[in-house]
Amino acid sequence: MAVRRVIFKRLLEGDKDKLRREGAKATTGGGAMDWRFGPWEEFDPVVARMIPTTDVRASRRKAGNAWVHQDVDVHVGTIRSSSEPIFPAEPFEFWPPTDARPFEGRIATPYKLRPFRPEVLPPAGEGEIFAFVWEDEKGLWGAYVTEDVLRDPNQNWPPLLRKTVLDALDEAQTWEHAHPKSPLRNVRGYVDFQTGTRRTFVGTRSV
Amino acid sequence: MSTPASPSDLAIEVLRSLRDNKLVLVDGPSASGKSYVLGEVAHLFESFASAVTAHGSGAPIQAGAPGTNFMPSPNRSKRKVFRIVMNQSTRYSQVWRDLEPEPGAAGTLRVSKGELWKANEWALQPDSTALMVIEELNRGPAVKALGPGIMGLETDKRGDDHGNEIPGKTFPIKLPDDHGNLVDTVISPHLYVVCAQNNADTSVEPIDSAWYRRFARVKFDPDPNVLRAHFGLPNLSDPLPDSPSGPDDVFRAAVLAWKRINERIAIGSSGDYLIGHGVLIRDGQALPTDAPAATAYVREGWRRIERHVEEVFYDQVEAVADVLRITAVPTGSHPYRLERRTFADIERPLLVRDGVVDDDAALYRLLKTIAEN
Numbered sequence: 143m144a145v146r147r148v149i150f151k152r153l154l155e156g157d158k159d160k161l162r163r164e165g166a167k168a169t170t171g172g173g174a175m176d177w178r179f180g181p182w183e184e185f186d187p188v189v190a191r192m193i194p195t196t197d198v199r200a201s202r203r204k205a206g207n208a209w210v211h212q213d214v215d216v217h218v219g220t221i222r223s224s225s226e227p228i229f230p231a232e233p234f235e236f237w238p239p240t241d242a243r244p245f246e247g248r249i250a251t252p253y254k255l256r257p258f259r260p261e262v263l264p265p266a267g268e269g270e271i272f273a274f275v276w277e278d279e280k281g282l283w284g285a286y287v288t289e290d291v292l293r294d295p296n297q298n299w300p301p302l303l304r305k306t307v308l309d310a311l312d313e314a315q316t317w318e319h320a321h322p323k324s325p326l327r328n329v330r331g332y333v334d335f336q337t338g339t340r341r342t343f344v345g346t347r348s349v
Numbered sequence: 350m351s352t353p354a355s356p357s358d359l360a361i362e363v364l365r366s367l368r369d370n371k372l373v374l375v376d377g378p379s380a381s382g383k384s385y386v387l388g389e390v391a392h393l394f395e396s397f398a399s400a401v402t403a404h405g406s407g408a409p410i411q412a413g414a415p416g417t418n419f420m421p422s423p424n425r426s427k428r429k430v431f432r433i434v435m436n437q438s439t440r441y442s443q444v445w446r447d448l449e450p451e452p453g454a455a456g457t458l459r460v461s462k463g464e465l466w467k468a469n470e471w472a473l474q475p476d477s478t479a480l481m482v483i484e485e486l487n488r489g490p491a492v493k494a495l496g497p498g499i500m501g502l503e504t505d506k507r508g509d510d511h512g513n514e515i516p517g518k519t520f521p522i523k524l525p526d527d528h529g530n531l532v533d534t535v536i537s538p539h540l541y542v543v544c545a546q547n548n549a550d551t552s553v554e555p556i557d558s559a560w561y562r563r564f565a566r567v568k569f570d571p572d573p574n575v576l577r578a579h580f581g582l583p584n585l586s587d588p589l590p591d592s593p594s595g596p597d598d599v600f601r602a603a604v605l606a607w608k609r610i611n612e613r614i615a616i617g618s619s620g621d622y623l624i625g626h627g628v629l630i631r632d633g634q635a636l637p638t639d640a641p642a643a644t645a646y647v648r649e650g651w652r653r654i655e656r657h658v659e660e661v662f663y664d665q666v667e668a669v670a671d672v673l674r675i676t677a678v679p680t681g682s683h684p685y686r687l688e689r690r691t692f693a694d695i696e697r698p699l700l701v702r703d704g705v706v707d708d709d710a711a712l713y714r715l716l717k718t719i720a721e722n
Contacts, residue, residue: 144398144426145410224402224409276410278402285409297408300400335399336424336476
């Protein structure tokens with residue numbers, strides 16, 4: 143099936159924590175366990191093309207000591223695991239930014255999604271881990287991708303996609319090598335195969 | 350259709366030419382593989398994706414075969430192929446749009462939806478591209494059926510990526526809308542047209558070189574290497590034995606005889622009248638493993654070759670005798686004979702075949718004689 147567009151995100155320790163803390167946090171609400179993508183004005187058009195259907199969801203935020211409820215438009219679709227395609231598609235939601243973090247859209251509760259269950263998180267020792275979400279003619283798919291598989295010359299990656307992800311990761315790792323005491327850099331981006339466009343963001347930088 | 354695991358060189362050449370020129374004419378002698386390759390082109394065009402979802406281990410997104418460098422509109426994912434086979438009664442309304450009788454409603458007309466119009470409508474949609482395949486171009490009234498639309502099809506007269514007119518560049522063609530009102534129709538830059546023709550076909554109407562100049566041309570030639578590969582022959586240069594010791598001897602004799610026939614046709618007539626390698630290929634049939642079965646395999650193809658020679662040199666018996674190399678060898682050493690008979694006090698040549706093609710040993714001797722002379 144022809145892939146139309148892909149968004150990806152490097153999983154930092156905090157992102158992995160959000161998966162592993164499922165047991166302790168599941169009853170406290172999922173907001174803190176989202177995966178975030180920003181700047182939102184860059185991702186929003188791509189997400190809107192990948193998941194054109196929106197639905198109104200109730201959201202709440204804290205204003206002083208009180209909870210304020212509001213309705214927000216959420217991109218809603220379904221997603222499947224590319225490594226377990228026999229399982230049916232599951233609900234998938236991409237939320238707009240919150241007031242507290244107005245620059246980042248977010249994938250809600252990824253630990254609940256089959257392609258991103260903590261049990262299928264690749265083991266340590268295969269380099270960095272990325273979460274990929276992509277759209278083809280059959281819908282949305284998700285998978286974890288390791289740095290080793292991305293760098294493996296025997297893997298038949300589309301050159302545009304491999305280069306986009308690895309260029310951003312290389313820049314992040316170069317910076318991290320030079321600043322070993324600093325936190326790892328957040329790497330995320332997208333590739334649109336239909337238009338040939340791609341954008342990546344490392345830390346707060348667009349590259 | 351079944352297509353090779355990797356695209357053939359000719360399919361790549363046609364696709365690359367379509368990418369660069371949008372309007373391509375494939376021409377060559379009969380049985381030179383035009384339709385086969387266009388089938389492959391259509392399959393590659395329609396199934397192409399620059400990236401595909403892959404299930405299982407490894408990269409979950411993989412490069413779409415066969416690559417992006419020669420594919421027209423590689424970033425468009427809604428890909429569709431449309432087809433027409435031209436014939437003497439092909440009309441403008443079947444290609445573009447025009448009034449045509451409404452079936453089942455006497456005296457009522459409707460606006461037709463021709464295949465090329467449908468292909469353009471498809472290509473005008475976002476994220477879409479279309480390939481129009483027109484077979485047997487010169488067996489129909491091509492100039493009339495394509496009409497003034499040929500102007501709009503030229504590469505530099507198309508619309509922009511969204512199907513809008515580019516001022517000073519786009520040449521919209523006038524076509525009726527659903528209500529019969531003439532409206533400007535912009536041709537999408539993502540519409541590709543490939544036509545095939547056999548230059549030896551007799552045109553219904555003349556097609557001039559000025560009309561043809563709009564097409565990039567890809568020439569198909571009879572190719573002995575296709576037959577060598579098809580029959581699994583290590584080479585074509587080994588001498589032919591007096592009698593075949595296995596299927597390879599029969600196949601090599603047939604290929605060399607076919608090649609020799611084409612060499613003589615090119616001299617006696619023209620390159621347009623050669624006969625392609627496809628004449629000796631029986632698609633879908635397993636290759637025989639012994640000499641008698643191999644002889645049976647090539648027999649039908651050989652009959653077609655001889656019929657083709659008779660047609661090219663109609664009523665020219667001595668020319669046929671030359672092509673079949675009867676007059677190139679001493680009398681009595683060729684399985685066929687050229688005799689002289691008298692009719693109405695006029696001496697006339699007569700080619701005597703005596704059932705040679707039906708006899709395994711005689712057919713092999715015929716092929717060997719032609720191949721070596």
